[in-house]
Amino acid sequence: MSESSLLLVENVSKSFGAVKVADATNLEVNAGEVVGILGPNGAGKTSLFNLITGALSADSGTINFKGNDITRTNAAYRCKLGMARSFQVPQPFVGMSVFENALVGATHGAGLKPSAANAHVVSVLDATGLMARANVKAGVLTLLERKRLELARALSTKPSLLLLDEIAGGLTDSECESLITSIKNVHLQGTTIIWIEHIVHALLAVAQKLIVLDFGKVIAAGQPDEIMASEQVRQIYLGVDNA
Amino acid sequence: MNADTKGVLKTTISRSSRVSIIAMVLSLVLMLVLAWAPYWAGRAEMRLLGELFLYLSLASLWNLMAGYAGLVSVGQQAYVGLGGYLLFALTMFGGLHPVAAVLLAGVFSAFLSLPVAILIFRLHGAYFAIGTWVIAEMFRLSFAQVQSLGGGSGTSLPIGVVKSLAASRSGRESLSYWLALGAVVFTLGFVFFFMRSKKGLALTAIRDSEAGAAELGINIWRSKLEVYVYTSAITGVIGGLIFLQKLRISPDAAFSVSDWTAFVIFIVVIGGIGTLEGPIIGTLLFFILRESMADLGTTYLMILGLVAIVIMLKAPQGIWGLIRQKFDIELFPLSYFVHQKDASTQKSSGA
Numbered sequence: 001m002s003e004s005s006l007l008l009v010e011n012v013s014k015s016f017g018a019v020k021v022a023d024a025t026n027l028e029v030n031a032g033e034v035v036g037i038l039g040p041n042g043a044g045k046t047s048l049f050n051l052i053t054g055a056l057s058a059d060s061g062t063i064n065f066k067g068n069d070i071t072r073t074n075a076a077y078r079c080k081l082g083m084a085r086s087f088q089v090p091q092p093f094v095g096m097s098v099f100e101n102a103l104v105g106a107t108h109g110a111g112l113k114p115s116a117a118n119a120h121v122v123s124v125l126d127a128t129g130l131m132a133r134a135n136v137k138a139g140v141l142t143l144l145e146r147k148r149l150e151l152a153r154a155l156s157t158k159p160s161l162l163l164l165d166e167i168a169g170g171l172t173d174s175e176c177e178s179l180i181t182s183i184k185n186v187h188l189q190g191t192t193i194i195w196i197e198h199i200v201h202a203l204l205a206v207a208q209k210l211i212v213l214d215f216g217k218v219i220a221a222g223q224p225d226e227i228m229a230s231e232q233v234r235q236i237y238l239g240v241d242n243a
Numbered sequence: 244m245n246a247d248t249k250g251v252l253k254t255t256i257s258r259s260s261r262v263s264i265i266a267m268v269l270s271l272v273l274m275l276v277l278a279w280a281p282y283w284a285g286r287a288e289m290r291l292l293g294e295l296f297l298y299l300s301l302a303s304l305w306n307l308m309a310g311y312a313g314l315v316s317v318g319q320q321a322y323v324g325l326g327g328y329l330l331f332a333l334t335m336f337g338g339l340h341p342v343a344a345v346l347l348a349g350v351f352s353a354f355l356s357l358p359v360a361i362l363i364f365r366l367h368g369a370y371f372a373i374g375t376w377v378i379a380e381m382f383r384l385s386f387a388q389v390q391s392l393g394g395g396s397g398t399s400l401p402i403g404v405v406k407s408l409a410a411s412r413s414g415r416e417s418l419s420y421w422l423a424l425g426a427v428v429f430t431l432g433f434v435f436f437f438m439r440s441k442k443g444l445a446l447t448a449i450r451d452s453e454a455g456a457a458e459l460g461i462n463i464w465r466s467k468l469e470v471y472v473y474t475s476a477i478t479g480v481i482g483g484l485i486f487l488q489k490l491r492i493s494p495d496a497a498f499s500v501s502d503w504t505a506f507v508i509f510i511v512v513i514g515g516i517g518t519l520e521g522p523i524i525g526t527l528l529f530f531i532l533r534e535s536m537a538d539l540g541t542t543y544l545m546i547l548g549l550v551a552i553v554i555m556l557k558a559p560q561g562i563w564g565l566i567r568q569k570f571d572i573e574l575f576p577l578s579y580f581v582h583q584k585d586a587s588t589q590k591s592s593g594a
Contacts, residue, residue: 053458079460091455093448095517099256099581104448107441109460114441118256122581134581157460 005064006031006161006192012051012061014216021047023216024061029161034193036207036224038200040236044216045196046088049163052194053085054078065161079109084159086150088166088196094139098130101138101149102156109157121156128152128182143170147179155186162186164195168202180205204228212236253584258439263576277424281417289420293488295530296427300481301503302510302522303434304474309508310517311438311446312470313453315368317504318375321359321382322352322475324497326482328386331492334404336391341408342422345483352479353472360471364464376500383498397493405490419488426484430477435519435575437473443577446470450517509547513554515561519575524562 009027013020021044029035039045050056052063054075063071070078084105093101102124106117125131128148133141138149147167154162164183168176180202187193187206197203203210203224210227212220214236220227227233280289301323309315326348333344363374387395409415437443445466448456457463482503486492496502506529514525532550536543558565567573 055454055458074462074464075457076460076462079458085458087455087458091452091458093451093455095451096447097578099579100444100447103579104444104456104461105459108445111460118579122254122256131581131583153455153459 005029006033006066007052007194008062008064009048009052010062010064012058012063014047014051014056014059020044020216021056022051022058025051025213025216025218027211027218029192029194031160031192032190033209034187034195034207036203036210037194037196037213038198038203038210038227038233039213043213045213046165047216048213049085049165049194049196052078053083053163076108079105079157079159080111082158082160083163084109084154084157084161085163086147086154086165086167088169090146090150092138092141092146092149094137096138097135098138098141098145098149098152099125099134102152105153105156106158109159112158120158124152124155127185128155129178144175147171151179151182159191161192161194164193164197166196166198168197168199176202200228255582255584257580257582258578259576260572260580262572263574266574267576274424274428278421280424281413281420286413286416289416290488291530291534293420293423295526296423297481297485297488298507298510298529299522299526300427300430301478301507302514302526303430303519304478304481305504305507306511306516306519306522307434307437307446308470308474310511310521311443311450312467313449314467314471315372316375317372317500317508318377318379319475319478319507320498320500320503321375321379322356322478323482323485323503324379324382324386324494325352325355326479326484327486327492327497328389328392329479330483330486331392331398331400334407335401341404341487345422345480345487348483349476349480352482353476356472356475357468359475360468364467364471379498379500383494386497387494393493395494397491397496400487400490400492408487419484422484422487426481430481431519431523433473433477435577438519438575438577442466442469447577509551511561513551513561515563515565515567518561518563518567518573519577520567520573521561521563528562 005028007027007029009025012022012025014022025048037045047056051058054073058071062069065078065081065083068081070081093104099121102121103117106112106120110120112120125134128151130145130148130152133145141149151167168179171179176199183193183206195203195207207224210222210224211218212227212233219236220230220233277292280292284292301319305319326345329348329351330341330344333339333347334341337344339347359378363371363378366374386392392398405415409418438446445456445461448459448461449463449466453463486497510525510529511522513528514523515521532547533543536546554561560568
């Protein structure tokens with residue numbers, strides 16, 4: 001364990017019956033890094049996020065965040081410690097406006113007072129390009145807007161660690177470019193990012209480290225170019241036969 | 244995004260609309276008119292209004308609990324009955340003034356709801372609903388064992404206690420009416436200010452997505468617990484007031500699932516669950532139906548069921564849900580509106 005590690009996942013396992021979604025998983029993320037996570041469908045990427053953020057509780061192992069053992073704490077507590085995530089399947093509060101959606105994170109996650117919360121949400125909506133839709137109910141947003149809302153809500157909690165779950169999925173190339181720019185900006189402001197993404201070029205544009213998961217296990221970790229060149233990763237990730 | 248134009252834009256946040264301001268003024272006027280009722284209304288009208296106020300209170304509380312916090316309880320009659328019985332016990336054996344007894348019933352209900360919550364919060368969905376009902380039945384059976392309160396057949400409020408409210412019958416009726424009016428004003432005010440606060444924002448988020456709410460820093464369990472304790476406490480007070488009007492209590496009447504839960508659910512679902520306006524519309528409709536069909540006996544209940552089915556099919560969001568969808572208005576200003584002032588940009592919607 002290095003002194004600068006922001007998040008340390010050690011030997012975390014989680015099973016649902018016979019299905020192991022996390023199998024003695026280890027992960028270390030240092031402050032200021034952008035870590036990309038790759039892996040085929042069902043590899044346990046989203047489950048790993050759920051374990052990190054507290055949506056799922058680990059069967060065994062420990063999770064350390066900012067030097068605190070958070071293994072047995074709930075999602076709300078971890079959020080207040082500075083962790084935020086975007087959902088792969090957006091979870092908007094459909095009956096609330098875009099502004100109110102982000103306000104939830106600003107008042108609860110970030111614990112801001114009303115006027116500071118309002119100002120923070122305005123700046124987040126500006127940064128994520130949602131300002132023009134501020135008064136619209138989240139239930140009527142398009143897919144792209146829902147993805148942006150996921151990002152906006154996560155940012156509204158003022159996270160030091162941001163977990164993005166396939167936020168670029170389903171976007172056009174130009175939409176993807178503007179999203180990458182937004183994410184780079186978030187990183188420049190000092191936020192550590194872990195990003196699950198199938199769109200590899202988007203990931204490679206930002207990530208400094210890559211991790212490949214399969215069947216709940218970390219099968220490779222290292223520099224992006226090394227990982228992408230690895231034969232094992234190409235086989236698993238591109239679905240090439242092992243024969 | 245608009246970094247270059249940001250300096251020009253002036254962003255303000257407001258929480259009221261013209262409609263909501265008018266609604267607030269009108270409800271203040273209505274409140275004054277209603278407060279004056281003992282001087283313009285007859286005995287029967289006052290009784291009816293008093294009952295309506297108490298039903299509206301129960302409905303608003305149930306809506307807060309089920310419609311926002313997702314705690315679909317069919318056992319709030321536990322606290323109605325508890326409040327009623329505590330009124331009788333505290334006045335008869337404790338010698339307390341009825342109003343003091345009713346307030347104390349609220350405090351008792353709050354304390355009792357805590358262990359109950361810790362027990363039944365382990366259950367979810369339909370199991371939670373059944374669990375609350377079982378608890379209410381336990382309350383009913385327990386009070387039926389208390390012989391000094393009449394056991395299974397119940398008891399009447401002693402004449403001395405009744406007289407301590409006010410010497411004359413009309414004085415008592417006026418006081419009972421004002422208590423009911425005070426209760427509904429307090430309850431609606433409580434629910435409104437609660438929903439307008441940071442906690443209300445959290446509750447609305449929980450209503451729409453528990454998973455999303457938890458990941459934005461909301462402690463779901465504690466938020467629900469708070470709502471359960473608050474609503475149970477106020478429900479206990481309302482229960483005390485209901486039986487102060489009735490002057491007679493029995494386990495079956497006090498813990499009646501149809502009177503204090505089924506009708507309340509009807510009111511909330513018909514009016515619009517998860518909205519503050521819904522229970523008001525639902526209560527009015529329920530009383531209009533009841534008063535216009537009081538002579539029909541059981542047919543009335545069948546018509547009630549029919550109305551429920553038609554509204555659930557045609558307007559699953561209730562009557563207020565339909566109105567809100569059509570006109571995009573709210574009478575109780577809970578929403579936030581963002582306005583950006585700039586000559587070059589269009590004014591944002593919802594103003």
